[in-house]
Amino acid sequence: MDTTDAGDLARHAELIDHETGVRDTVDQILAGAIDYVGDAVHATVTTTRERHHVVLGSSSALAAEAARSQFEAGQGPVLDAFAEDTWLRSGDVTLDPRWPRWGPRAAELGLRSVLMMQLLAHRRPVGALTLYAEEADVFADLNKIDLALLFAGHAGTGLSATRVIEGLEIAVSSRQAIGMAQGILLERFNLDPAGAWSVLRRLSTTSNRKVNDIAEEIVRTRKIPEIRASGRPAP
Structure with a gap:
């Protein structure tokens, strides 16, 4: 890696690390990848949620469709990323025997070459x-592939960090909503904190919804789901 490449990598890594939200971090990863790696004209960042593949961000509508078409076909480089390959390339996806169903769809989208890299954090894939x-045959230069893998290493760390931060923020927000909902139950039904928590748990169980979702609804509407006219929670 020459001095220019190192400087560019440091600049993009700093931009990624500066973001604290997942969406902004993904946008920086996409823009940085196209700028730093070069040659690519489209890019996506994908991950899995509850065993489903999702697109976290894309550089274009065509890129998003390229990812979604792989989900529909049940094959493609994006899906291979969460199987066993830490990275892979194809010089012509339309002829690649690994993806006979997705290749024709890629051709319809006007795509030929692909380079996929896992985004790792603590040696575990996060996207x-x-x-x-x-x-x-765009991604044939091994030196450029090495640069891309270095960039992906920084991107994976940055994405993981922002997901942790965002998760903590959501957790704090959820705790606040639960506390406010308990306060409403305390006042309305003359319950103690343990009793208010028990009501929230019962409502969560009977409605098959998360406790924090129930709490947020109570705070937002000031109404208690499944409450009898007598003023006591339904059994």
């Missing part, structure tokens, strides 16, 4: 960065 090009 995948996939670069697409409209010409064949």
Whole structure:
């Protein structure tokens, strides 16, 4: 890696690390990948949630469709990212025997070359960065692949950190909502804190919803789901 490459990598890593929200971090990863790696004209960041593949962000509508078409076909570089490959490339996806169902769809989208890299944090995949090009044999330079893998390493760490931060913020917000909902129950039904928590748990169980969702509804509407006219929670 020459001095220019190192400087560019440091600049993009700093931009990624500066973000604290997942969406902004993903946007920086996408923009940085296309700028730093070069050659690619489309990019996506994908991950899995509850065993489902989702697109966290894309550089274009075409890139998003490229990812979604892989989900529909049940095959493609994005899906391979969460199987066993830490990275892979294809010089011509339309002829690649690994993806016979997705290849024709990629051709319809005008895509030929692809470079997929896992986004790792603590050696565990947190997502995948996939670069697409409209010409064949674009990602053939091993030096550029090395640069892309270095970038993906920084991107994975940054994405993991922002997801942790965002998760903590959501957890704090949920605790606040639960506390406020307990306060409403305390006042309305003359319950103690343990009794208010028991009501929230019962409402969660009977409605098959999360406790924090029930709490947020109570705070928002000032109404208690499944409450009898007598003023006591339904059994």
